[in-house]
Amino acid sequence: MTTSTYTVVGMTCDHCAASVREELGGIEGVSQVDVDLATGNVDVTSAAPLNADDVKAAVEEAGYQLAGS
Helix, strand or coil: CEEEEEEEECCCCHHHHHHHHHHHHCCCCEEEEEEECCCCEEEEEECCCCCHHHHHHHHHHCCCEECCC
């Protein structure tokens, strides 16, 4: 298992966090997604390291952006 932390820009409410959690949770191998709404930090636990493009696509599908991208 590996845990990676990402910063998601634009989340303002629990619905935002739920959307990000749902999209990231749909990536193959992801077992847990924890969102800290106050900081925008998202911890993703997965069986193996995730492809950065898959993470970016999932966050964008939820309607948000990764910081720095």
